[in-house]
Amino acid sequence: MASRPHPFADLIGLAVAPDGKGGSTATLTAEHGHMNPHGVVHGAVIYALADTGMGAALYPSLDAGQACATIEIKISYFRPVAGGEIRCTTQVDNKGRSIAHLTSRIEQGEKLVALATGSFAILAAPPGKA
Numbered sequence: 001m002a003s004r005p006h007p008f009a010d011l012i013g014l015a016v017a018p019d020g021k022g023g024s025t026a027t028l029t030a031e032h033g034h035m036n037p038h039g040v041v042h043g044a045v046i047y048a049l050a051d052t053g054m055g056a057a058l059y060p061s062l063d064a065g066q067a068c069a070t071i072e073i074k075i076s077y078f079r080p081v082a083g084g085e086i087r088c089t090t091q092v093d094n095k096g097r098s099i100a101h102l103t104s105r106i107e108q109g110e111k112l113v114a115l116a117t118g119s120f121a122i123l124a125a126p127p128g129k130a
Contacts, residue, residue, distance in 0.1 A: 006052070008048070008052075009048075009052055012028065012033075012034065012045060012048060013028055013029060013031070014026055014027070014028045014048060014049065014052055015027050015028070016052050016053060016056045017056070018056045018057060018059065018060050019057075020060055022057060022061060022091060022092040022095075023057050023089065023090055023091045023092070024053045024054075024056035024057040024089070024090045025053070025087065025088070025089050025090075026049045026052055026053035026056065026087070026088040026090070027085060027086065027087050027088070028045065028049060028085070028086050029084065029085050029086075030045070030081055030082075030083045030084060030085075030086055031083065035083075038080075039082065040080035040081060040082055041080070041081040041082075041083070041086070043075075043077060045086075046075070046077065046081070046086065046106055046113065046114050047073065047075055047116070049086060049088035049104070049106055050073060050075060050088055050090070050104040050106060050114070050116035050118065051070055051073055051118070053088040053089070053090035053104050054070070054073070054090050054102040054104060054116075054118050054120060055068060055070070055120070056090070057090040057091065057092050057102055058092055058095070058100050058102065058120055058122075061092065061095060062122065065124060065125055066122055066123065066124065066125060067122075067123055067124070067125035067126065068100065068120045068121060068122050068123070069120060069121045069123065070118060070119075070120055070121075071099070071118075071119040071120060071121050072118060072119050073116055073117070073118035073119075074116065074117050074118070075114055075115070075116040076114060076115050076116075077113070077114045078112055078113060078114060078115070079111060079112075079113055081108050081113055084108060085108065086106060086107070086108050086113065087106070087107050087108070088104050088105065088106045088107075089104065089105050089107075090102055090103065090104040090105075091103055093117075095122075096122075097122065098121065098122050098123070099119055099120065099121060099122065100119070100120045100122060101117070101118070101119055101120075102117070102118050102119075102120065103115070103116070103117050103118075104116040104117075104118070
């Protein structure tokens with residue numbers, strides 16, 4: 001499936017690459033604009049890594065005319081991130097006809113920052129978006 005523009009990922013500086021084998025890697029270098037009032041990366045930034053990484057992992061396996069949408073994501077945060085590169089690796093655990101389940105590991109260096117699991121709907125792409 002061809003790469004599509006991703007304005008939100010561009011806005012926050014998130015780079016994502018599917019591996020073509022049911023996985024993806026998403027990276028972001030945390031800077032001042034990613035911080036919460038406590039001086040650590042906002043949880044929504046880490047969530048965005050998981051959500052975007054999950055979509056990128058799933059999209060290459062979809063048929064022409066299909067799209068996917070997040071149904072739910074459960075994320076557990078283990079440690080704060082004060083800045084620097086954050087990496088999210090995602091794997092499709094199971095893909096059915098209408099729902100897929102995925103797992104994302106968000107790490108900084110060798111330290112696990114967060115773990116997320118998610119379910120995505122597989123559906124017909126909106127007209128003009130296939």
